[in-house]
Amino acid sequence: MAHWQGVVLGLIGLIATIWLGLTGQLALYIHPRYFVFTIIMAVIAAVLALAAFTLDPATPDEHDNDHDHAEEGRSRWGWLWSVGSVLTVIAAVVALLILPPSTLTTATVAQRDLNGSASALTLKAPALPSKGDYSAFTVRDWASLLRSGAGQDFFADKTATVTGFITPDKTDPNVFFVARFVVTCCAVDAQPIGIPVYHPGWQNEYTTDSWVTISSGFRANPNPASREAIVLIPDSIIPTTQPAQPYVY
């Protein structure tokens, strides 16, 4: 078991990666620019792993050799070591092969500062369209504009149509955010961004983390004490399903 633990773990990761690639779900974990490299390396490594099974069979004496010296010191704890190896493999199978792939949730929004990320909001400052066509604007573009300090006059005649998941405002119960994660490399560096939506009683209609599409104009927040001065006040909120690319780049 110990002899093959590494190659088996590698195979679990590689097959999960290739499957994610084939089913178009790699975007849940890494930035699209790594897709080609990741898939090519995964296929090469899988071929090498099969070659390892074929050309490097653990002959009995070689196997003993592995344990002779290196594990002499831990012979008393040897069983613990084997249990650890088995548990690692089981954990990898559960995490990579059994659990359904999923996006990050509001738990991570709470852990990271919503709209706190200067890079996520300023790196791609949206170019203002000349004809006033804002239909292609994403959550990120609007959030950048809101953060840039554009005044209420600027937003007065603009309509935003955005899709994101619902995450509550920490301070104001009447407000939730239509949020997205901005990913620069992999989900580990995801930064949450969002647009505030004023909709009292939203908790009764929608669940946190569910995906919605909102089309609405910007207004001043009816609650002047709120941290968000400009909010969306939609007439209707359309529940939707999670898009194929849940993160923005």
Next chain:
Amino acid sequence: MTLPAVDTSEQSAHEHKSSAPTFRSKSAAGLAVGLALVVLFAVVRVLAPPASATFGLPDAARDFATLSISVVVESLPFVFLGIVLSIAVQVWLPEGMLLRRLPRSPVLRRLVLSLLGMLLPVCECGNVPLARGLVVKGLTVAESMTFLFAAPILNPVTIVTTAQAFGWDNGVLVSRVFGGFFIANLVGWIYSRHPRPQDLLTTRFQETCSLADHHGPASRVKRSVRMFSQETRAMMPALFIGAGMAGLIQVAVSREVLVTLGGNPVWSVLALMLLAFVVAICSNVDAFFILSFGATFMPGGIVSFLVFGPMIDVKMLALMRTTFTAKTLLQLSLLVALCAAVLGLAVNYGH
């Protein structure tokens, strides 16, 4: 002169003759086992319940899984690239080609080695198998440390992303590049004075080094494959456990605490070093990540984050534990942390 040569060829021929049939049947059995595992894993993955079933897991547990999986999926190809490069260096490069061209003087050797990362744009997780390969090939332990710590920072991709994130003017990029270069060479110099460098390595890795000499008769392909399974055996458990720890700590440690510390010149340095240790992000992109804290943290803190993170973090410690003893890693962590802290404080107070 001729006697030993005859001896080895005879020995290998003999070995070959007696073990050929058993080897062939074992190969077939091995391939069958490998293919069976591939099919088994693929079937499990395809038949696993679809995304609609969330298993009733709480959000934090799901995010722990998502974060850990993303570390594995992101690092796996880089680790395998590192293993392939390591095999190329050990088996396929002409004997001593890389090492013989290095300057003789130890200080100059380490200076050149710390620039090797420029040619090998592998991020830090891929550097560990490569450094192991270089040690087997005859690099000293101290030199391997210099390479390991300098390569992720003096790496074209890292330099470009840092320049994009922070620009050229405010000293973050310059402090990062020169600070990383200096610390890597300082660590190399200190450990080059160690009386018994072998003691810094784990017994298992020492065996790998000594075994490498005895693989003479085997063909290059066979040696490559053997090395592949050897390195995979060492790296994969470390990567999976490191990814699990990185995911767990991210879900468990409150960032608000870290952020409240950010305005203080001393605490911003310590807090961001702790953050670097915890989040374990690849050096290629950590500049963008920390830019999000740019408003809350002082520049010295950011410099220590950018210098400390690529060298030491939970994932790297797990990977390096395959090679260095726990005591060595503790010393290294403290030494690098001290240097990064001094650098960060100097930036904070020098501004």
